[in-house]
């Protein structure tokens with residue numbers, strides 16, 4: 172295996188609530204290799220979001236270390252973390268989080284603006300990314316003029332535009348109907364085939380079946396870590412759905 | 419994020435809620451508009467006053483017969499003439515250290531005729547001191563000679579308006595005119611002075627030697643002997659005005675043999691001082707209105723701060739998203755300060771436009787003078803930008819200090 176992309180060493184996170192302390196993440200050791208497609212599962216309150224926020228460099232741990240792409244990011248300043256997020260991580264949210272006043276292209280360009288990419292290059296990159304997610308024709312549409320699935324594709328294009336090492340998705344299909352959800356998973360699988368590392372949080376077991384690795388959490392611990400050599404191909408599921416609909 | 423990016427982002431988000439943006443800038447629009455209009459009108463008034471002082475001649479004391487009560491109501495005006503040519507000579511001689519010229523004048527009005535053109539105007543009979551006191555020279559032609567002044571020479575200097583009307587552009591010098599049927603030779607035309615403060619035309623006059631006026635032209639029964647209508651005193655320096663006024667009063671009281679119990683039988687007025695007082699009160703007015711405008715600018719600024727706080731709250735998720743994709747605190751700060759600055763700057767520019775339009779309109783309608791001052795425009799625009807920065811900073815800093823995780827969770 173190549174050098175891991177993410178490596179946690181006794182990573183923990185406490186929250187002080189009222190008088191007491193909540194151990195949202197008890198010392199946790201987990202390694203995620205480059206090119207893996209991992210699904211994190213677990214009941215509500217098990218620490219999934221806390222873990223995602225740390226891996227996504229949105230937060231710093233209470234104790235322990237987090238190595239991202241070989242760099243210890245657990246003690247970085249907020250500005251330095253912002254730069255890591257900008258250069259190496261793409262976020263996909265359950266509720267898309269597109270800016271309603273901007274067109275699809277402008278939404279996709281946003282990370283490039285913070286990455287100080289010259290104005291001229293941004294549009295070309297954004298157009299290319301929209302093509303990659305199958306929305307070449309929709310660049311000038313605003314989010315309200317797009318379906319949920321299309322909005323999530325725009326969000327994925329935005330996450331990809333900086334050529335990140337990691338795609339982090341928190342319940343990416345949570346706001347979508349079944350078929351659209353499968354379409355998004357098919358897109359994720361295609362991107363993963365092209366080499367990008369993907370980490371998704373989901374409570375939906377069917378979604379987890381598309382991942383090559385499933386990490387289950389409870390009370391801030393990892394309780395199981397399974398690899399699946401032959402995950403379900405979302406493209407095949409789509410094919411079957413289309414066939415069924417035709418009958 | 420470059421400045422250009424912040425600017426574009428700011429305009430994009432202001433565009434979303436045009437009505438709200440417009441209402442928010444209203445305070446700034448009114449404040450800046452008021453400042454610009456006031457400065458334009460105030461400066462216009464002040465420049466007219468200073469022009470007027472310049473045209474009357476600076477450092478001028480005007481002595482007229484009759485006395486003035488405390489309230490400023492003149493008693494016995496014109497009923498009894500008390501000032502004489504000798505009074506003027508005495509002032510000039512005895513107060514020579516502080517007085518440049520003391521000019522006795524008589525006034526009247528009459529018809530001046532050239533050929534078949536006829537013009538009614540005011541007549542001033544003067545000595546040569548008049549021209550020093552009023553700082554008034556012939557624009558073309560020459561002054562009177564000493565002989566003409568003492569010997570009732572049949573000569574006249576025309577005011578520019580009179581010359582225009584009688585000779586319509588031709589050269590009047592050397593021509594004969596009839597003033598109250600007395601034939602006089604035009605020896606020159608006085609340089610143009612323009613309007614007086616209350617709209618009168620200072621150039622609508624003819625000037626003749628004092629002796630000519632008394633013996634040949636005016637023939638005023640009451641103005642016997644050496645009596646004159648007024649004496650204009652030109653003081654050598656502005657700082658000596660009060661001293662000159664006091665000395666002239668003492669001298670005149672002594673010459674008129676007034677006892678201590680008797681009031682002055684003449685009045686001394688300091689023209690520059692009267693004008694200064696007027697200018698001062700217009701300055702005070704301007705300051706007062708400026709304070710009102712300042713308050714409305716601050717209120718406008720607080721309005722911007724209020725709307726920016728609302729905006730930051732409404733857009734919490736957007737802020738979280740921007741942070742997640744790599745915005746630093748500074749980027750968020752710049753973006754929201756920029757929005758506030760755009761609001762106030764646009765308000766400022768609209769305010770300048772309206773203020774200029776308004777003052778031009780007022781100047782036209784009310785026939786007030788106005789003077790557009792480029793510095794005032796620059797300062798007003800810069801100040802409105804400053805208001806944006808000042809009142810936008812706190813909301814923007816709140817935005818910049820948001821925690822990205824909580825911001826993204828915000829509903």
Ligand SMILES: Nc1ncnc2c1ncn2[C@@H]1O[C@H](COP(=O)(O)OP(=O)(O)O)[C@@H](O)[C@H]1O
Pocket residue numbers: 186187188193194195213214215216217218219220221222
């Ligand atoms: N900001 C916070 N302040 C206090 N407690 C928190 C905070 N975020 C999470 N927690 C607590 O930490 C635990 C793990 O939460 P979370 O990571 O959100 O779990 P999950 O995403 O699996 O539902 C929960 O007990 C939750 O109440």
Ligand SMILES: [Mg+2]
Pocket residue numbers: 216219220
């Ligand atoms: Mg969660």
